[in-house]
Amino acid sequence: MTQQVSRSEKNVTIADVAARSGVSRAAVSKVFNGRGGISVATEARIRKAAEDLGWTRSSAAFALRSSKSMAVGLILNTAVADPDAIPMTPQVLLGIEQVIAKLGYGLLLHVFSDNPEDENQAYRRLAADKRVDGVLLTNARIDDARFKLLADLGLPAVLIGSPPPGLSFPHVDNTPPGAGVDESVRHLVELGHRKIAYIGGPNSRVQPKIRAEAFLESMASAGLQPTATVSIGSTAEMAVTATKQVMCQPEPPTALIFGGDVMAMAAMHYLRGTGLDIPGDVSVVGFDDQPVAEYMNPGLTTVTRNSTQRGMHAAIQLLRILGLDLPDPGPLDRPRLIVRGSTGPAADR
Amino acid sequence: MTQQVSRSEKNVTIADVAARSGVSRAAVSKVFNGRGGISVATEARIRKAAEDLGWTRSSAAFALRSSKSMAVGLILNTAVADPDAIPMTPQVLLGIEQVIAKLGYGLLLHVFSDNPEDENQAYRRLAADKRVDGVLLTNARIDDARFKLLADLGLPAVLIGSPPPGLSFPHVDNTPPGAGVDESVRHLVELGHRKIAYIGGPNSRVQPKIRAEAFLESMASAGLQPTATVSIGSTAEMAVTATKQVMCQPEPPTALIFGGDVMAMAAMHYLRGTGLDIPGDVSVVGFDDQPVAEYMNPGLTTVTRNSTQRGMHAAIQLLRILGLDLPDPGPLDRPRLIVRGSTGPAADR
DNA sequence: TTGTATGCGTTATCAG
DNA sequence: CTGATAACGCATACAA
Numbered sequence: 001m002t003q004q005v006s007r008s009e010k011n012v013t014i015a016d017v018a019a020r021s022g023v024s025r026a027a028v029s030k031v032f033n034g035r036g037g038i039s040v041a042t043e044a045r046i047r048k049a050a051e052d053l054g055w056t057r058s059s060a061a062f063a064l065r066s067s068k069s070m071a072v073g074l075i076l077n078t079a080v081a082d083p084d085a086i087p088m089t090p091q092v093l094l095g096i097e098q099v100i101a102k103l104g105y106g107l108l109l110h111v112f113s114d115n116p117e118d119e120n121q122a123y124r125r126l127a128a129d130k131r132v133d134g135v136l137l138t139n140a141r142i143d144d145a146r147f148k149l150l151a152d153l154g155l156p157a158v159l160i161g162s163p164p165p166g167l168s169f170p171h172v173d174n175t176p177p178g179a180g181v182d183e184s185v186r187h188l189v190e191l192g193h194r195k196i197a198y199i200g201g202p203n204s205r206v207q208p209k210i211r212a213e214a215f216l217e218s219m220a221s222a223g224l225q226p227t228a229t230v231s232i233g234s235t236a237e238m239a240v241t242a243t244k245q246v247m248c249q250p251e252p253p254t255a256l257i258f259g260g261d262v263m264a265m266a267a268m269h270y271l272r273g274t275g276l277d278i279p280g281d282v283s284v285v286g287f288d289d290q291p292v293a294e295y296m297n298p299g300l301t302t303v304t305r306n307s308t309q310r311g312m313h314a315a316i317q318l319l320r321i322l323g324l325d326l327p328d329p330g331p332l333d334r335p336r337l338i339v340r341g342s343t344g345p346a347a348d349r
Numbered sequence: 350m351t352q353q354v355s356r357s358e359k360n361v362t363i364a365d366v367a368a369r370s371g372v373s374r375a376a377v378s379k380v381f382n383g384r385g386g387i388s389v390a391t392e393a394r395i396r397k398a399a400e401d402l403g404w405t406r407s408s409a410a411f412a413l414r415s416s417k418s419m420a421v422g423l424i425l426n427t428a429v430a431d432p433d434a435i436p437m438t439p440q441v442l443l444g445i446e447q448v449i450a451k452l453g454y455g456l457l458l459h460v461f462s463d464n465p466e467d468e469n470q471a472y473r474r475l476a477a478d479k480r481v482d483g484v485l486l487t488n489a490r491i492d493d494a495r496f497k498l499l500a501d502l503g504l505p506a507v508l509i510g511s512p513p514p515g516l517s518f519p520h521v522d523n524t525p526p527g528a529g530v531d532e533s534v535r536h537l538v539e540l541g542h543r544k545i546a547y548i549g550g551p552n553s554r555v556q557p558k559i560r561a562e563a564f565l566e567s568m569a570s571a572g573l574q575p576t577a578t579v580s581i582g583s584t585a586e587m588a589v590t591a592t593k594q595v596m597c598q599p600e601p602p603t604a605l606i607f608g609g610d611v612m613a614m615a616a617m618h619y620l621r622g623t624g625l626d627i628p629g630d631v632s633v634v635g636f637d638d639q640p641v642a643e644y645m646n647p648g649l650t651t652v653t654r655n656s657t658q659r660g661m662h663a664a665i666q667l668l669r670i671l672g673l674d675l676p677d678p679g680p681l682d683r684p685r686l687i688v689r690g691s692t693g694p695a696a697d698r
Numbered sequence: 699t700t701g702t703a704t705g706c707g708t709t710a711t712c713a714g
Numbered sequence: 715c716t717g718a719t720a721a722c723g724c725a726t727a728c729a730a
Contacts, residue, residue: 054473054477055477056474056477056478058413058478058479059412059418059478059479059480060409060412060413060416060418060479061413063408063409063412063413064407064409064410064412064413069408069409071457071480074458078443088439090439093458093460094427094460097458097459097460098460101459101460106457106458106459106480107457107458107459108420108456108457108458109423109442109446109455109456109457109458110446110450110455110456111442111443111446111447111450124403125405128361128405129405129406129407129408130407130408130409131408131420131455236640236644262640262641265641265644266644268644268646269643269644269646269648272646290641291585291611292611292614292639292641294618295585295614295615295617295618295645296645296646297617297618297621297645297646299618
């Protein structure tokens with residue numbers, strides 16, 4: 001029982017604790033920072049005093065003095081075209097939080113619009129403000145200026161995903177970064193598909209580009225020519241547009257691989273509307289399992305990744321850079337293909 | 350062109366700005382805190398100097414001195430039963446961010462597991478730490494201790510959703526809080542349905558309870574007896590369990606209203622598996638439009654809310670409590686029923 | 699209109 | 715092992 005919670009909880013400072021336990025403020029500080037030099041008895045007395053007074057160190061004073069904010073920033077940049085979509089699954093967030101919370105770190109969220117100009121400003125400010133000790137990045141662009149900028153600013157950062165080719169930057173991703181797409185292709189080839197198309201996000205983003213390239217490679221190793229490889233955008237609308245276009249070709253594909261589940265689901269919806277049967281006429285594969293992909297009719301065959309783990313590893317890597325003594329988390333789980341009803345034997349035509 | 354970005358960006362402090370513009374530190378402070386008393390010319394000089402030096406006030410020092418952290422906390426409590434589900438759509442997050450970011454506030458995210466014991470601790474710490482000036486709450490429980498606790502701690506807070514009945518607490522929700530369910534019932538009644546069941550989240554949560562009650566009221570005003578009202582849990586699995594049970598009754602309903610879209614989608618999936626036609630045999634209605642609800646087959650009839658707006662209003666209310674001079678945002682948009690293919694005329698049996 | 703002095707709560711240093 | 719004391723960077727009353 002902590003008595004009197006609301007007893008005009010003034011600002012109980014370290015001085016109060018020191019006074020109550022009859023020691024100096026420095027002694028209290030030492031105890032609560034794990035720095036030795038305090039006798040066991042004294043430490044117990046100090047801890048008790050702090051407990052009684054309900055004292056917690058002021059994060060502001062701590063930050064000022066130690067220039068550690070004990071917070072990491074998560075920076076999401078939304079696409080202008082699709083302001084409603086945050087390129088981040090809640091699971092990643094959860095993973096990050098799980099790691100940092102128990103180490104006393106907070107997660108400061110930032111959502112920037114996709115405007116490189118004020119983004120520059122924003123990052124500068126972030127570094128100058130020192131509200132965070134490091135940042136987590138997502139959704140890298142091919143010509144992303146953030147990597148150089150952050151390096152210049154000296155702000156520790158870890159990218160969730162892969163950096164642009166040729167650039168070395170701390171990041172967390174599967175190896176190879178295109179993992180998952182190869183399995184999708186293999187699965188379709190085994191089902192007898194020869195005419196396969198890929199419809200994914202814009203080539204200006206690293207992740208979609210990598211996936212498109214992985215598709216091309218996988219097709220090549222299967223000895224196949226892709227029917228189409230479309231890099232367009234990550235929205236449902238764009239997926240439909242691209243699907244329409246691809247299916248209107250003289251030799252339409254019998255299977256479609258998408259860069260994301262929402263794209264795939266939207267396309268399924270559209271295809272059904274045109275009277276095509278899935279998977280009778282055309283097979284559909286998604287990417288990055290959405291919980292609801294399972295409930296589609298037919299269920300969507302897709303690639304699932306351990307998103308919570310992605311978040312955890314990213315957080316761990318960042319904290320390691322910040323100097324915390326954490327074990328290397330090792331590689332990420334390999335993405336897995338989940339076969340459901342949206343893929344079937346190739347139509348015989 | 351800001352010259353020399355990486356010129357060992359030491360700690361450029363307010364003193365540097367003062368020196369460069371030939372004034373005292375106090376003058377600089379005054380300019381950047383909107384307190385008058387500085388001549389236009391001097392102010393311009395000061396601002397230019399700050400610009401040149403890339404100076405931003407240290408958030409730590411500011412927080413220490415002014416005891417304002419310029420951050421708000423968003424507290425999510427995940428259900429133990431379903432650790433992968435954050436009870437929060439990204440849109441709400443986006444709405445919050447849009448409001449607070451341009452006012453210089455940061456969003457500090459916290460995810461607690463559903464354990465009331467350490468939750469208490471966590472809130473105490475949150476208040477003591479003063480890392481946030483106020484908090485946003487979600488997912489209220491009927492016997493939620495947080496409201497009293499936060500009041501005791503003097504930590505400003507706004508609940509997204511409605512507080513437990515009988516309790517007054519700053520919050521943002523539709524009026525009435527059950528809005529949307531009534532429309533669903535009316536829609537089904539107009540289609541000729543008489544046997545309607547409701548399957549929603551647990552009664553221990555405020556929101557699900559309110560929705561269940563709204564369902565009962567709407568049924569009563571239509572002169573109907575509900576076939577079933579199940580309060581179970583918000584997961585897909587639980588929705589399926591409940592659906593199975595409800596449909597096995599001697600007189601199964603011809604229409605099902607669910608407390609959430611994921612529940613509805615999972616149930617649709619299950620119902621199809623049992624050979625039932627949607628909406629031929631049974632109509633299905635969801636709640637809180639998920640973008641993908643549209644792509645189900647048939648499309649899911651559901652209630653959509655302006656989630657971004659919910660987030661914005663919650664943030665605005667909190668900032669108003671914190672003393673910012675913002676206009677009252679007024680009421681939320683009323684939820685709208687979106688009729689898609691999952692609802693149709695009542696089966697004739 | 700501008701400058702000076704002081705304190706916010708903590709940690710680091712260094713002498714006891 | 716302990717206790718002063720000086721920063722950390724800023725905001726504010728008050729003096730000029």
